Amino acid sequence: MNNVLLPVSTIWWREIIRFYRQRSRLFSAIVQPFVFWILIGSGLSASFKPAGISEQTGYIEYFYPGIVVLVLLFTAIFATISVVNERREGFLQGVLVAPVARWGIVLGQALGGTILALLQGALLLFLAPLIGIRFGIISLVLTLGVMTLLAFGLTNLGLLIAWRMDSTQGFHAIMNLILIPIWLLSGAFFPSADAPGWLAWSMKLNPLTYGLAALRRSLYFGMTTTIGDMPAWTFSLLIVTLFSILTYLGATLTATAKTY
Numbered sequence: 001m002n003n004v005l006l007p008v009s010t011i012w013w014r015e016i017i018r019f020y021r022q023r024s025r026l027f028s029a030i031v032q033p034f035v036f037w038i039l040i041g042s043g044l045s046a047s048f049k050p051a052g053i054s055e056q057t058g059y060i061e062y063f064y065p066g067i068v069v070l071v072l073l074f075t076a077i078f079a080t081i082s083v084v085n086e087r088r089e090g091f092l093q094g095v096l097v098a099p100v101a102r103w104g105i106v107l108g109q110a111l112g113g114t115i116l117a118l119l120q121g122a123l124l125l126f127l128a129p130l131i132g133i134r135f136g137i138i139s140l141v142l143t144l145g146v147m148t149l150l151a152f153g154l155t156n157l158g159l160l161i162a163w164r165m166d167s168t169q170g171f172h173a174i175m176n177l178i179l180i181p182i183w184l185l186s187g188a189f190f191p192s193a194d195a196p197g198w199l200a201w202s203m204k205l206n207p208l209t210y211g212l213a214a215l216r217r218s219l220y221f222g223m224t225t226t227i228g229d230m231p232a233w234t235f236s237l238l239i240v241t242l243f244s245i246l247t248y249l250g251a252t253l254t255a256t257a258k259t260y
Helices: 002-021 023-045 059-089 091-096 102-131 137-162 168-184 197-204 207-219 233-257
Strands: none
Touching: 002 059, 002 102, 059 102, 059 137, 059 168, 059 207, 102 137, 102 233, 137 168, 137 207, 137 233, 168 207, 207 233
């Protein structure tokens, strides 16, 4: 058992150390979405009222869970790009020749990115009371649980792509092509009830829609009204869990098939 846990823990701890030595990653992953949230949320709050939310809920409160998800997305991009750099520097080849299963390597990388995403998302979460968003202990625990699942799935999605890429430029292009659209179609800006038919179906087929729905329901746990046109919390959580498992399996299969 120790032969499995030691390499996994070593790889994820290496991700933590690298992040500690690159403070600019924390600044860019937190400040940019926070400013984005304040500017867009404040600008649209006076003119845009999503269908299905109560009169007591402003657009900033509606938009806030989407910004938390955006922080997780940014962290996935920054964390998994290291795979491309490590291949170019030769470190990854050294890891691959070691007597360590590929699934253990991917798991260590995924756990490192998940912890970093959770720490940065939690920092933004604890800033919410400063602008009037309140939540209880149960809401906090549920929200952190959903954030962990989402971070794990998104990090594995990044790894699935990063293991196939040979350049950071190509990685950024693919990630922006995939991640930004799925975030925009997740219900972060508007619920599917306000969208045209084809767009509403695209949102329903988007796994991040269910992740955001589960996060929003967890954050505002106990409210008498729902916020937006969202699936039930249990079903949403099931989809997020399935998404996390499938992306991990996909990243593992990609790493296993990759030869150098």
